[in-house]
Amino acid sequence: MDADGAKETARRTVSARADELVALSHRIHAHPEISFEEDRAAAWCGEALSDAGFDVEAGSAGLPTAFVATAGSGPLTIGICCEYDALPGIGHACGHNVIAASAVGAGLALAELADDLGITVKVLGTPAEEGGGGKITMLEAGAFDGLHGAMMVHPWPTELIQMPCLAVRHYDISYTGRSAHASAFPELGINAADAITVAQVAIGLLRQHAEPGNQVHGIVTNGGMAPNIVPGFTEAKYYVRAPTLEALERWDERVQHCFEAGAIATGASLEAVAQGPAYSEFRLDEPLAAAYKANAEQLGRRFPDPPEHAVPASTDMANVSLALPSIHPTLGIDSLPAVNHQAEFAEHCASPVADRAALEGASAMAWTVIDAATRDELRDRLLATTYRHGV
Numbered sequence: 001m002d003a004d005g006a007k008e009t010a011r012r013t014v015s016a017r018a019d020e021l022v023a024l025s026h027r028i029h030a031h032p033e034i035s036f037e038e039d040r041a042a043a044w045c046g047e048a049l050s051d052a053g054f055d056v057e058a059g060s061a062g063l064p065t066a067f068v069a070t071a072g073s074g075p076l077t078i079g080i081c082c083e084y085d086a087l088p089g090i091g092h093a094c095g096h097n098v099i100a101a102s103a104v105g106a107g108l109a110l111a112e113l114a115d116d117l118g119i120t121v122k123v124l125g126t127p128a129e130e131g132g133g134g135k136i137t138m139l140e141a142g143a144f145d146g147l148h149g150a151m152m153v154h155p156w157p158t159e160l161i162q163m164p165c166l167a168v169r170h171y172d173i174s175y176t177g178r179s180a181h182a183s184a185f186p187e188l189g190i191n192a193a194d195a196i197t198v199a200q201v202a203i204g205l206l207r208q209h210a211e212p213g214n215q216v217h218g219i220v221t222n223g224g225m226a227p228n229i230v231p232g233f234t235e236a237k238y239y240v241r242a243p244t245l246e247a248l249e250r251w252d253e254r255v256q257h258c259f260e261a262g263a264i265a266t267g268a269s270l271e272a273v274a275q276g277p278a279y280s281e282f283r284l285d286e287p288l289a290a291a292y293k294a295n296a297e298q299l300g301r302r303f304p305d306p307p308e309h310a311v312p313a314s315t316d317m318a319n320v321s322l323a324l325p326s327i328h329p330t331l332g333i334d335s336l337p338a339v340n341h342q343a344e345f346a347e348h349c350a351s352p353v354a355d356r357a358a359l360e361g362a363s364a365m366a367w368t369v370i371d372a373a374t375r376d377e378l379r380d381r382l383l384a385t386t387y388r389h390g391v
Contacts, residue, residue: 001116003374007295010109010366014359017108021362022355024048025101029350032086035128038065041084041097042125045104049123052108060125061141066134067125068143069107072114076379078369079122079144080106081152081317083129093346094130095155098331098358102153105362110369117373122147126316131170133276135316139323142389148382149288149325149372152317153361155349156330157339158308159301161293163330165282166213166241167248168314170275173199173218173259177268179225179232189230192268193223196234199262206258213243213312214251237275241314244281282318285325287378288368292327295367299360301332313340324387327368331357 028041042065050056054069082103083096107123128134180189218238224231240255242248263270317328333354338344372378
């Protein structure tokens with residue numbers, strides 16, 4: 001099958017399944033589930049793929065809300081990553097419902113073409129991108145083994161061929177002190193709230209000396225029980241970011257010293273627990289990115305030049321990019337002034353503009369896989385590197 005004919009077949013498949021894909025996006029949007037709790041979203045995506053003939057392995061990598069869906073048996077194996085977790089409190093304010101619909105749509109478009117193109121298509125349901133690093137766990141457990149390339153798309157205020165990414169480590173921070181009556185017996189207390197305050201002040205002063213691109217930000221999730229009780233226990237969540245994993249190690253050590261300062265100053269004990277593995281910087285596969293851009297533009301997507309709102313975030317897809325050729329373009333959904341992780345952005349992620357983006361993102365990814373299968377230079381290069389965890 002030639003590339004043009006395959007692309008037309010893929011486009012028709014996405015068009016024929018448009019109502020189903022938009023309904024999937026809206027259903028996930030209306031029922032937001034946070035990291036590692038995406039039971040319904042994972043099941044809905046898996047069922048849509050299973051009904052189309054995919055062999056679906058649920059609970060992949062020991063994660064109940066992960067799956068790997070496979071169609072075709074060709075030598076070139078491409079993975080399409082499907083995210084569906086939401087943010088606490090503000091639902092799908094990062095648009096993972098759109099990501100899920102696009103990934104499923106691309107899988108459906110490629111399934112009937114896979115054997116003719118000599119490819120194997122894997123749609124990977126990857127939980128906990130917003131915290132927990134589902135893709136990293138799946139990488140380490142072998143769920144990405146045998147892949148020659150991977151891709152996904154992500155809603156954003158504007159179109160970008162690549163979302164800039166910082167490495168990040170997520171922490172749960174807690175201090176344990178000793179409660180006491182804040183007026184009658186304050187001298188008997190060890191103030192755990194003071195410990196987090198000292199740490200926050202130290203972090204604020206440290207920012208002056210940060211290397212370019214280094215960030216740290218967090219929230220206090222438990223600051224005490226009542227004003228007349230010396231807080232005996234406090235909790236916070238913090239993200240530490242840097243341009244690369246190497247830079248993150250240097251910066252993280254300095255931030256940890258700030259948390260330690262809070263414990264030393266107050267006598268409280270500190271516990272800093274990483275929520276999951278560190279997310280890395282992103283290594284973009286330029287040939288795949290160029291193919292995607294050309295396909296997206298042919299479908300009517302427009303990439304501003306110079307790029308607009310190309311500000312850094314973090315994603316566990318970056319770790320995948322260090323392991324095998326990967327792309328992570330954004331889908332502009334015309335949301336400004338609303339941006340990711342705002343409640344207003346969540347509203348845009350179930351709009352007609354977002355629905356169109358989901359369908360065009362599905363087609364653009366399918367067309368890019370078709371290019372990888374039919375262009376000798378792309379296919380040969382991808383086949384030369386097969387991912388195996390631990391190798």
